Amino acid sequence: MKKLLIAIILTALAACGGKQEKSAENAETPTVAEGAATNLTPEEQAGQEIFDGKGNCYTCHKPDAQAVGPSIKEIAKIYKEQKADMVTFLKGNGKPIVKPEQYEVMKTNFYLTKTFTDAELKSIQAYMYSVQ
Template sequence: MKKAILILFVLLAIACKKESQENFGKTAAPEKSEEASSEGMPAQTKTPEQLGEQLFNGKGNCASCHQVDVKSIGPSVQEIAKMYKDKNSDMVSFLRGESDPIVDPSQFEVMKANFAITKAMSDEELKGLEAYFYSKAK
């Protein structure tokens, strides 16, 4: 039974990933025009929170399992941020696959599938995701 549920979650994550990639591609055009209008300015003018939000909703595929204020497949962004703050833990280390889960260890197997995405992210991107999560904490 546990294997069937795990397979269901993996299939759901894959289906959601395809949808988020389609939506992500549709929002790319306005970002290009914003960058094009800022001639002479550095390409990276986003705050860490803005970068994190873009990754959360786009290539990070986080939004397929996490909602800001309610538990869905995974714990909410607010719950994750609160737990990491309360335990003074390193979210970036977890996203790199270097530390154990502290929020919902029972969902760790589902999250492992996304480590290929988060491990490929730069330090700036991972810190942006962390900043986005903390910006949503209550």
Template sequence: MRNLYFLFIGLFLFSCQDKKQEPFGKEASATPEVTENSVEAKIKLGEELFNGVGLCYTCHKPDQKVIGPSIKEIATIYKEQNADMVDFLRENAKPIVDPSQYEVMKTNFSITKSMTDQELQALELYMYSLIK
């Protein structure tokens, strides 16, 4: 009985440890930080955002039009017109690739507006990397 008492006290003390917890609803690694400044690391972050939290992959594929234009088409047009893709993703610029799909894209601006400048630049760099 005495051993059982000490076991319960030990479990109680162990369970009362100070544990760091993330705020409710925050994913542990939803958007990984780039610790390197290399172009490859930024492209990798952009790809992770595109295929993860950004949900861009649902409408845009690398080589084909699905709901929205292909990534290569978007990147080519932005490069040719020397336009700012980040401005568009912040909803500060008009659509230049396929204005007819703009209303569909508007629903995603809440996601892109919450991204940092570093994340948006990584996303842009990833898209440009597909046309090289």
């Protein structure tokens, strides 16, 4: 079991390494998706990795378009305006302020977000706030 875990981690690391090399090769022609943030701070980048990776958030939240869930921009705008606390929300201790009528769908993610550390949750918020 331990060996399997190590193998998975190594594969993941190798995959990441590969990606970085690729993006360095393509540095002259960056393909930045519309609405995606650029020049991220390390914290924002960490948040993006969770958002697009183990958090699976990207399946329902697109940067600039309504999907299953509201766009990242829309959520960030409302959270900024209301000075809301996304970390508390993602721990399942807050109230929905964006689309309360669809809260049931978002709630299904709390089993996962509750396993994230405060620093991870803060980085997710930092990433979402960085999407302009």
